[in-house]
Amino acid sequence: xxxxxxxxxxxxxxxxxxxxxxxxxxxxxxxxxxxxxxxxxxxxxxxxxxxxxxxxxxxxxxxxxxxxxxxxxxxxxxxxxxxxxxxxxxxxxxxxxxxxxxxxxxxxxxxxxxxxxxxxxxxxxxxxxxxxxxxxxxxxxxxxxxxxxxxxxxxxxxxxxxxxxxxxxxxxxxxxxxxxxxxxxxxxxxxxxxxxxxxxxxxxxxxxxxxxxxxxxxxxxxxxxxxxxxxxxxxxxxxxxxxxxxxxxxxxxxxxxxxxxxxxxxxxxxxxxxxxxxxxxxxxxxxxxxxxxxxxxxxxxxxxxxxxxxxxxxxxxxxxxxxxxxxxxxxxxxxxxxxxxxxxxxxxxxxxxxxxxxxxxxxxxxxxxxxxxxxxxxxxxxxxxxxxxxxxxxxxxxxxxxxxxxxxxxxxxxxxxxxxxxxxxxxxxxxxxxxxxxxxxxxxxxxxxxxxxxxxxxxxxxxxxxxxxx
Ligand SMILES: *[C@@H]1O[C@H](CO)[C@@H](O)[C@H](O)[C@H]1NC(C)=O
Ligand SMILES: *[C@@H]1O[C@H](CO)[C@@H](O)[C@H](O)[C@H]1NC(C)=O
Ligand SMILES: *[C@@H]1O[C@H](CO)[C@@H](O)[C@H](O)[C@H]1NC(C)=O
Ligand SMILES: *[C@@H]1O[C@H](CO)[C@@H](O)[C@H](O)[C@H]1NC(C)=O
Numbered sequence: 068x069x070x071x072x073x074x075x076x077x078x079x080x081x082x083x084x085x086x087x088x089x090x091x092x093x094x095x096x097x098x099x100x101x102x103x104x105x106x107x108x109x110x111x112x113x114x115x116x117x118x119x120x121x122x123x124x125x126x127x128x129x130x131x132x133x134x135x136x137x138x139x140x141x142x143x144x145x146x147x148x149x150x151x152x153x154x155x156x157x158x159x160x161x162x163x164x165x166x167x168x169x170x171x172x173x174x175x176x177x178x179x180x181x182x183x184x185x186x187x188x189x190x191x192x193x194x195x196x197x198x199x200x201x202x203x204x205x206x207x208x209x210x211x212x213x214x215x216x217x218x219x220x221x222x223x224x225x226x227x228x229x230x231x232x233x234x235x236x237x238x239x240x241x242x243x244x245x246x247x248x249x250x251x252x253x254x255x256x257x258x259x260x261x262x263x264x265x266x267x268x269x270x271x272x273x274x275x276x277x278x279x280x281x282x283x284x285x286x287x288x289x290x291x292x293x294x295x296x297x298x299x300x301x302x303x304x305x306x307x308x309x310x311x312x313x314x315x316x317x318x319x320x321x322x323x324x325x326x327x328x329x330x331x332x333x334x335x336x337x338x339x340x341x342x343x344x345x346x347x348x349x350x351x352x353x354x355x356x357x358x359x360x361x362x363x364x365x366x367x368x369x370x371x372x373x374x375x376x377x378x379x380x381x382x383x384x385x386x387x388x389x390x391x392x393x394x395x396x397x398x399x400x401x402x403x404x405x406x407x408x409x410x411x412x413x414x415x416x417x418x419x420x421x422x423x424x425x426x427x428x429x430x431x432x433x434x435x436x437x438x439x440x441x442x443x444x445x446x447x448x449x450x451x452x453x454x455x456x457x458x459x460x461x462x463x464x465x466x467x468x469x470x471x472x473x474x475x476x477x478x479x480x481x482x483x484x485x486x487x488x489x490x491x492x493x494x495x496x497x498x499x500x501x502x503x504x505x506x507x508x509x510x511x512x513x514x515x516x517x518x519x520x521x522x523x524x525x526x527x528x529x530x531x532x533x534x535x536x537x
Contacts, residue, residue, distance in 0.1 A: 150181030372405015404441030477503030
């Protein structure tokens with residue numbers, strides 16, 4: 068009886084021991100894995116922290132990490148920028164860029180309430196995907212044209228070979244172009260008397276050979292020359308930006324595209340001393356919409372074919388645009404003597420207010436008083452002007468196509484243009500060598516007989532010209 072009871076007591080104690088041992092093993096394991104996670108987190112911090120030290124080699128991170136957002140921010144202030152608008156912060160910006168470039172999903176931060184003086188810089192890729200430049204403060208270009216490094220007169224901030232990249236933020240990129248603008252007047256006067264060649268001027272932001280780029284929300288102001296330029300690039304989105312410089316700033320295009328494909332520019336305000344959007348040679352599949360444009364020279368394709376060059380521009384849609392007090396509205400301009408083709412272009416739903424020349428094709432474009440007459444032209448085929456309405460100050464429609472090869476398939480649909488109070492020019496639509504059709508409500512009524520109809524042979528000749536483009 069006694070031995071039976073002591074046996075069950077022993078058995079009970081044995082069970083207790085087993086339970087205790089199991090529990091301790093589990094808890095030791097748990098503690099081990101917590102330590103491991105802590106270590107990993109620490110290593111990640113050392114790798115990515117924005118402390119300005121050179122980061123070591125990048126071991127692949129084995130576990131998903133908590134709160135990656137803070138750790139992927141590269142603030143220019145942490146890289147030695149002063150942010151006082153006077154000290155040169157270029158090196159800090161480049162260092163922050165280089166740090167962020169090697170981390171996927173990283174952000175270079177230009178913080179609010181600071182001004183950063185930046186000399187001409189190259190921010191180069193390729194970088195890891197999803198890099199962002201967050202501009203909440205202000206980037207200032209050197210204010211003095213004479214001290215600008217002569218080796219980089221082409222642009223101020225140059226993004227090169229960048230992919231899958233975004234610029235955003237509530238900040239401002241200020242090209243401080245005042246000195247440059249007045250110097251161009253000086254050069255212009257010099258040119259007419261002693262043939263001095265005008266000096267080069269820098270574009271504010273240039274993307275060269277870059278793909279899948281978004282630029283949104285920021286302001287770009289007072290560029291010495293063009294404000295935002297893309298060349299040899301593809302897959303561009305521009306959204307909700309503001310570009311401005313004074314009306315009397317020469318050659319300060321808003322957005323300038325060259326050899327660039329698959330572009331959408333939308334919901335932005337652009338007012339400068341030149342074209343709001345300028346589409347140059349080698350561009351295709353460009354969609355520009357919901358833009359407030361003015362002051363400036365409107366939205367234009369060209370000048371194309373300068374010095375007998377080849378120009379190819381295709382598949383362009385410009386729509387839902389408001390233009391106020393611009394020199395031109397919807398415009399295509401080519402130099403005499405060029406080669407190539409402009410085709411499949413639509414200008415649609417364009418509202419104009421006090422625009423000098425709302426609709427223009429000029430195949431005699433010339434930056435001097437007289438240019439030599441030349442045979443050969445960049446051929447223009449398939450251009451629709453649709454729902455263009457509002458007021459003009461000089462002349463409602465001016466289509467001057469080449470003597471060598473006329474424009475074909477030019478369509479004018481639903482055009483309603485009235486002279487503005489400032490009107491002091493022609494009320495007639497003027498068309499030269501333009502084939503196409505007009506329909507819908509047309510005002511002034513002279514539009515109706517402006518275009519020539521037919522021209523089957525000419526169309527075939529025109530079409531043969533896109534061979535140089537493809
Ligand atoms: C970068 O690529 C990723 C994956 O393709 C995509 O989700 C992201 O939107 C891209 N980022 C930009 C800025 O285009
Ligand atoms: C447009 O940009 C401004 C200025 O950065 C910002 O405040 C606003 O939220 C943006 N709007 C949209 C719809 O993204
Ligand atoms: C004209 O261009 C538009 C916009 O890029 C495109 O969707 C359309 O297919 C083109 N039409 C022709 C006939 O190529
Ligand atoms: C060019 O041709 C036009 C029209 O044929 C003519 O009026 C003009 O005087 C010519 N210009 C020059 C510079 O030869």
